[in-house]
Amino acid sequence: xxxxxxxxxxxxxxxxxxxxxxxxxxxxxxxxxxxxxxxxxxxxxxxxxxxxxxxxxxxxxxxxxxxxxxxxxxxxxxxxxxxxxxxxxxxxxxxxxxxxxxxxxxxxxxxxxxxxxxxxxxxxxxxxxxxxxxxxxxxxxxxxxxxxxxxxxxxxxxxxxxxxxxxxxxxxxxxxxxxxxxxxxxxxxxxxxxxxxxxxxxxxxxxxxxxxxxxxxxxxxxxxxxxxxxxxxxx
Numbered sequence: 001x002x003x004x005x006x007x008x009x010x011x012x013x014x015x016x017x018x019x020x021x022x023x024x025x026x027x028x029x030x031x032x033x034x035x036x037x038x039x040x041x042x043x044x045x046x047x048x049x050x051x052x053x054x055x056x057x058x059x060x061x062x063x064x065x066x067x068x069x070x071x072x073x074x075x076x077x078x079x080x081x082x083x084x085x086x087x088x089x090x091x092x093x094x095x096x097x098x099x100x101x102x103x104x105x106x107x108x109x110x111x112x113x114x115x116x117x118x119x120x121x122x123x124x125x126x127x128x129x130x131x132x133x134x135x136x137x138x139x140x141x142x143x144x145x146x147x148x149x150x151x152x153x154x155x156x157x158x159x160x161x162x163x164x165x166x167x168x169x170x171x172x173x174x175x176x177x178x179x180x181x182x183x184x185x186x187x188x189x190x191x192x193x194x195x196x197x198x199x200x201x202x203x204x205x206x207x208x209x210x211x212x213x214x215x216x217x218x219x220x221x222x223x224x225x226x227x228x229x230x231x232x233x234x235x
Contacts, residue, residue, distance in 0.1 A: 024050075024144045024209055025235055026050040026051075027235055028141075028233070029045075029046070030045075030046045031045055032227045032230060033179065033228050034225060035227075036224070037224065040065045041065050041067035041225075042064050045059070045060050046058065046059045053082055054081070054082055054083065055079075055088055055138075056079070056080045057079045057137045059077045059078075061075045061076075062074045073097055073099050074098040075095065076095065076096055076098070077136055079092070079093050080092050086132060087142050087145055088138045088141060089109075090109050090135045090138050091109050092106070093106070093136070093137070094106040094107070094160070095160060101121070104120065104121070105118065105119070105120040105159075105160035106118070106120075106160065107119070107135070107160040109129060114129045114130075115129055116128075116163065120161060127162055133163055134156070135157070135158050136158070136159055139157050140212055142155070144211060145210070146186075151169065152167060152168070152191075154167045168188040168190050169191055170186065171201075172187050173187070173206070174187055176203050176214060178213050178228055179229070183203075183207070184206045185203040185205055185206060186204045187202075187203050188203075197220070198218065201214075201215070202216075203215075211229075211232065212229075214229065215227040
């Protein structure tokens with residue numbers, strides 16, 4: 001259970017905007033399959049929309065298969081904010097589960113004062129807000145503007161409660177077959193500092209605006225969860 005939720009939290013902890021945002025589609029609908037040790041355990045539906053200089057993203061993960069027998073739940077994450085020269089600039093982030101208030105969080109990003117304000121249950125806090133910080137959802141859509149030839153990608157990412165710095169390094173270019181089709185991809189992996197840190201890999205479709213088509217998450221206990229693209233519409 002904790003591995004599944006941690007993977008959902010990671011998804012989309014992965015990017016930095018370094019190019020002009022005009023080439024990114026204004027509307028995206030993506031469907032993913034979640035797989036654990038070869039078994040489908042969930043499905044993720046995501047939508048992204050841009051109107052002028054504002055954006056909105058919604059991600060809904062639902063339990064399926066064996067997991068649904070023990071955890072018939074749904075995790076919803078939402079991000080909204082501005083589109084600026086550097087890409088997405090989150091103003092609000094929220095996540096909640098359908099069947100419980102446990103783990104619910106809401107955060108606002110005060111860029112003028114460099115502060116993120118977080119509410120989780122009865123807990124309220126303020127943490128420093130580094131420049132270009134993304135939330136759990138917006139980071140995936142920043143990958144679409146990855147600078148060509150980037151060997152290392154470093155970005156601050158917030159889970160709504162705190163902000164941490166993530167670094168990914170380029171591995172190679174390779175073709176990848178998915179249920180949504182075959183893609184030529186850029187393969188990146190997270191740089192870790194020790195065995196207690198979770199490992200992660202992401203494959204970006206070169207001819208589909210660097211959209212993530214596969215993500216693999218390995219936790220320190222050796223458990224692996226994979227997110228694989230099954231459908232993508234963009235315009």
